[in-house]
Amino acid sequence: xxxxxxxxxxxxxxxxxxxxxxxxxxxxxxxxxxxxxxxxxxxxxxxxxxxxxxxxxxxxxxxxxxxxxxxxxxxxxxxxxxxxxxxxxxxxxxxxxxxxxxxxxxxxxxxxxxxxxxxxxxxxxxxxxxxxxxxxxxxxxxxxxxxxxxxxxxxxxxxxxxxxxxxxxxxxxxxxxxxxxxxxxxxxxxxxxxxxxxxxxxxxxxxxxxxxx
Amino acid sequence: xxxxxxxxxxxxxxxxxxxxxxxxxxxxxxxxxxxxxxxxxxxxxxxxxxxxxxxxxxxxxxxxxxxxxxxxxxxxxxxxxxxxxxxxxxxxxxxxxxxxxxxxxxxxxxxxxxxxxxxxxxxxxxxxxxxxxxxxxxxxxxxxxxxxxxxxxxxxxxxxxxxxxxxxxxxxxxxxxxxxxxxxxxxxxxxxxxxxxxxxxxxxxxxxxxxxxxxxxxxxxxxxxxxxxxxxxxxxxxxxxxxxxxxxxxxxxxxxxxxxxxxxxxxxxxxxxxxxxxxxxxxxxxxxxxxxxxxxxxxxxxxxxxxxxxxxxxxxxxxxxxxxxxxxxxxxxxxxxxxxxxxxxxxxxxxxxxxxxxxxxxxxxxxxxxxxxxxxxxxxxxxxxxxxxxxxxxxxxxxxxxxxxxxxxxxxxxxxxxxxxxxxxxxxxxxxxxxxxxxxxxxxxxxxxxxxxxxxxxxxxxxxxxxxxxxxxxxxxxxxxxxxxxxxxxxxxxxxxxxxxxxxxxxxxxxxxxxxxxxxxxxxxxxxxxxxxxxxxxxxxxxxxxxxxxxxxxxxxxxxxxxxxxxxxxxxxxxxxxxxxxxxxx
Numbered sequence: 001x002x003x004x005x006x007x008x009x010x011x012x013x014x015x016x017x018x019x020x021x022x023x024x025x026x027x028x029x030x031x032x033x034x035x036x037x038x039x040x041x042x043x044x045x046x047x048x049x050x051x052x053x054x055x056x057x058x059x060x061x062x063x064x065x066x067x068x069x070x071x072x073x074x075x076x077x078x079x080x081x082x083x084x085x086x087x088x089x090x091x092x093x094x095x096x097x098x099x100x101x102x103x104x105x106x107x108x109x110x111x112x113x114x115x116x117x118x119x120x121x122x123x124x125x126x127x128x129x130x131x132x133x134x135x136x137x138x139x140x141x142x143x144x145x146x147x148x149x150x151x152x153x154x155x156x157x158x159x160x161x162x163x164x165x166x167x168x169x170x171x172x173x174x175x176x177x178x179x180x181x182x183x184x185x186x187x188x189x190x191x192x193x194x195x196x197x198x199x200x201x202x203x204x205x206x207x208x209x210x211x212x213x
Numbered sequence: 214x215x216x217x218x219x220x221x222x223x224x225x226x227x228x229x230x231x232x233x234x235x236x237x238x239x240x241x242x243x244x245x246x247x248x249x250x251x252x253x254x255x256x257x258x259x260x261x262x263x264x265x266x267x268x269x270x271x272x273x274x275x276x277x278x279x280x281x282x283x284x285x286x287x288x289x290x291x292x293x294x295x296x297x298x299x300x301x302x303x304x305x306x307x308x309x310x311x312x313x314x315x316x317x318x319x320x321x322x323x324x325x326x327x328x329x330x331x332x333x334x335x336x337x338x339x340x341x342x343x344x345x346x347x348x349x350x351x352x353x354x355x356x357x358x359x360x361x362x363x364x365x366x367x368x369x370x371x372x373x374x375x376x377x378x379x380x381x382x383x384x385x386x387x388x389x390x391x392x393x394x395x396x397x398x399x400x401x402x403x404x405x406x407x408x409x410x411x412x413x414x415x416x417x418x419x420x421x422x423x424x425x426x427x428x429x430x431x432x433x434x435x436x437x438x439x440x441x442x443x444x445x446x447x448x449x450x451x452x453x454x455x456x457x458x459x460x461x462x463x464x465x466x467x468x469x470x471x472x473x474x475x476x477x478x479x480x481x482x483x484x485x486x487x488x489x490x491x492x493x494x495x496x497x498x499x500x501x502x503x504x505x506x507x508x509x510x511x512x513x514x515x516x517x518x519x520x521x522x523x524x525x526x527x528x529x530x531x532x533x534x535x536x537x538x539x540x541x542x543x544x545x546x547x548x549x550x551x552x553x554x555x556x557x558x559x560x561x562x563x564x565x566x567x568x569x570x571x572x573x574x575x576x577x578x579x580x581x582x583x584x585x586x587x588x589x590x591x592x593x594x595x596x597x598x599x600x601x602x603x604x605x606x607x608x609x610x611x612x613x614x615x616x617x618x619x620x621x622x623x624x625x626x627x628x629x630x631x632x633x634x635x636x637x638x639x640x641x642x643x644x645x646x647x648x649x650x651x652x653x654x655x656x657x658x659x660x661x662x663x664x665x666x667x668x669x670x671x672x673x674x675x676x677x678x679x680x681x682x683x684x685x686x687x688x689x690x691x692x693x694x695x696x697x698x699x700x701x702x703x704x705x706x707x708x709x710x711x712x713x714x715x716x717x718x719x720x721x722x723x724x725x726x727x728x729x730x731x732x733x734x735x736x737x738x739x740x741x742x743x744x745x746x747x748x749x750x751x752x753x754x755x756x757x758x759x760x761x762x763x764x765x766x767x768x769x770x771x772x773x774x775x776x777x778x779x780x781x782x783x784x785x786x787x788x789x790x791x792x793x794x795x796x797x798x799x
Binding site for chain 2: 029
């Protein structure tokens, strides 16, 4: 699935994000936005753009459901409109505090053919659980995203250790690619870093969200 | 045809009420219930004097005594000290009326193997409406005998009585001659009059003072009441004796309210040998689901909620309940829902009865699909079903209230603008109408949140108070627009915010740019309407926050009424506006 941003797609193997496997996004609130944008792309399916040439809730493509498995209940749906997820398109399961609940829900969702994309807000996924999720996603081609929000980190700590800590602490085994997205000064800018990608090289960009046409 | 139509009128039943459905009430009175219930766990308390005591006016008074205690002269109402003088080693337990009632309810649930219409009454009586159930047990006598045998197996003493009304059955159970006391069936009011005539008036379930009052007039038998005009009775004793008499005679109806509402559909199995292995339970459930789904299929319905009740050998019952997001009668998903919960059934010594009932049933709208499985509207019915199955599994594990589909709500207040449409199983996936694709899949309505207003991705609830540093302490920043629904005030470079920085969780954030204010208010009819000025703030690190200040002054300089972020929370009356962090942007 191409991201619609040529500079990034060029780096990714196969010219886009692989469906049917798990990707990890870590970072501050920008990672939430990134996941929302990817979900919207998974739903829209066809070419177009989320970042950049944004086509919010395009009606093209096969219909399907988007699931957000939230740890708390602070996800605010009106904010997602900007990233292409319209009202009523997202199913939110909230309050999944326990890790095994979260993993079970994610696996069940990945096995469902009618689902297009799943976001799970969780921190660490072990080797066995990661493999299970991968197998579940493989059969159906669902986009699985693991969003690890740093607790209380609205502000990235740029104290010289922060980057290493994030890179090392990425705890999702079996993720095909690992992203770190942080807010960057200037209104709507993000710093998107591809930390790890199977078959690709790490890279870093600064993206700016254009207003939807 | 015409005979059928005129039949009820010919039979003489009042046309207004229609023919009365016949009832046959079996009353089971457990005279020693409180003590025998406790004695089940204490075998020595069956043969030895045993009493329960309750405290009254700083004395311990006997509440209930078992037969050996009664034989030596202990009786309810006697102080415990006197009882100890008679029997020094009497076994004493505290009285527990709530426990008695609960245990009686459990017994009533157990008794629904005889009839689904069982009602516990007062402290020590069960009413069973056995009309229509007798033929399964080989007649009234056989049913009565088997109930008696089962209760005596539990170590309970029981007196049974059969009559056409609960009142008459109660009277015969407590005061009737013969065991069981039986009033003839179908004899109507006159037959019941004959059966009750010789019983004392207390048999009418009267309160003590009314019974004493009647006795003082020499009205000690029920037959004495037949000849007195009811208006005379009402004048002296109130409605109670008349109402009780009419209930006993079947002149006014006394309903039996079953503990368990009668399910519309039910399937059950009883086992000669108790089962306990999960495989066996699963196989039994499989068969029950076959039966139930077949029955639902005949009527074109589907189940929304199912209860699986397992009756254990030791009399215990376990119920497992699952709900579905839409009417369902396919076996596989239902089986899957139960499979998650079957480990809650603790078989104990084994399960000898298993009942699958559905109490919420709805009609299934069949969807016409073409050969590729695609229905009108371009969505695949199979996908839809699969998604609904997924939601059912999630909902049964986490509760349907936790699954929601946020939809817009017409309110400016951010926390009220996005109620999720979850909450009930229905709204999670259920269709608006048949014409619309019932869709978890496509947006249900065209309405959306306005895209031109930036809203945060995360909303803190409740808003987090922050310490703000403004250009002039205590003054709001210079507002560029103060009307009800202002546009975003220019681009971020233009506005000159007074906000310089804020402190959150002990960290200072220096503000780089701020957009705003955007004034958002509650509907005017809400009393505690907060009035907030929102600012989109970016700090030097690039993180973006949604801050608002409350209690800002208007242009006229009058203080606006403050409304707290939380209802009912008393706010300190301060003139300085207070700042809150309400959301986080990406």
